[in-house]
Amino acid sequence: MALESLKKIEEALDHDEVSAYKANFEVFKGGLSRHDIAKYYDKWAETGEYDMHLNPNRYTGPESAARALAKQFSAEERSTARILDVAAGTGRLGAELYNLGFRHLDALDPSEGMLNKARERHIYTNFINDFIGLDNPVPVEDDTYDGLAVSGGFREGHIPATALHEMIRVVRPGMFDSYCITNTSGVICIAMREEYLDYVSEYKGTLEPFMHNLKRNGKLKFLSKDTITDYAFGKSGVIFQFVIS
Numbered sequence: 035m036a037l038e039s040l041k042k043i044e045e046a047l048d049h050d051e052v053s054a055y056k057a058n059f060e061v062f063k064g065g066l067s068r069h070d071i072a073k074y075y076d077k078w079a080e081t082g083e084y085d086m087h088l089n090p091n092r093y094t095g096p097e098s099a100a101r102a103l104a105k106q107f108s109a110e111e112r113s114t115a116r117i118l119d120v121a122a123g124t125g126r127l128g129a130e131l132y133n134l135g136f137r138h139l140d141a142l143d144p145s146e147g148m149l150n151k152a153r154e155r156h157i158y159t160n161f162i163n164d165f166i167g168l169d170n171p172v173p174v175e176d177d178t179y180d181g182l183a184v185s186g187g188f189r190e191g192h193i194p195a196t197a198l199h200e201m202i203r204v205v206r207p208g209m210f211d212s213y214c215i216t217n218t219s220g221v222i223c224i225a226m227r228e229e230y231l232d233y234v235s236e237y238k239g240t241l242e243p244f245m246h247n248l249k250r251n252g253k254l255k256f257l258s259k260d261t262i263t264d265y266a267f268g269k270s271g272v273i274f275q276f277v278i279s
């Protein structure tokens with residue numbers, strides 16, 4: 035993003051909004067290695083500023099993703115389903131899933147500082163301090179989870195499109211007929227800012243075609259693609275939901 039655009043945004047926003055915007059911009063402006071990004075999040079979490087900056091008034095991704103995933107599971111299924119929160123961060127998505135009745139939640143994130151904040155919520159069972167979609171598989175057995183959700187993990191330098199293979203590997207296939215999921219498992223839910231599909235180099239012209247290829251190859255079926263108007267900093271978001279076949 036050009037510096038002039040950032041200046042224009044600064045002029046239009048109040049002080050808190052500016053520092054939140056800047057802190058967020060720093061980590062997705064590009065040019066950071068994946069390890070630098072994890073370290074940035076460590077600090078952002080440890081100061082307590084992550085949850086202040088990206089509070090629910092500015093960033094609604096976790097709540098939107100949790101509500102979308104919950105629609106796929108009955109109240110009874112929520113109490114037994116195993117769910118992996120990928121790029122869990124400080125655990126906002128997990129907290130919302132917990133509020134909606136999910137009781138078996140694991141958190142995966144490369145930032146130990148973010149995971150330490152997530153630990154304080156006492157809602158997750160296992161913590162996996164790792165990147166998904168890089169050279170090594172994550173330390174999770176095949177077909178472990180009934181569902182997997184990501185909020186805010188698809189952005190510049192974060193989760194690569196190819197990580198979908200790894201997500202599919204760790205989620206148990208669901209049964210699907212032409213109308214609905216017939217046993218609830220195999221659900222993947224991804225919430226991200228809509229504009230990233232067009233300007234993040236790793237996703238532009240790649241992420242959605244990659245999803246469609248997986249569909250063509252019989253690896254998954256699309257459940258939905260929904261747009262949310264106020265996802266983050268007034269920008270729209272998109273929520274993809276698939277079931278693994």
Ligand SMILES: C[S@@+](CC[C@H](N)C(=O)[O-])C[C@H]1O[C@@H](n2cnc3c(N)ncnc32)[C@H](O)[C@@H]1O
Nearest residue numbers: 075121122123145148165166185186187192193
């Ligand atoms: C904007 S935060 C979102 C955190 C949380 N899901 C939320 O919505 O508040 C992005 C998170 O993605 C994590 N992340 C970055 N690269 C990742 C990767 N390759 N695999 C998994 N998580 C990653 C970061 O450590 C960070 O905690």
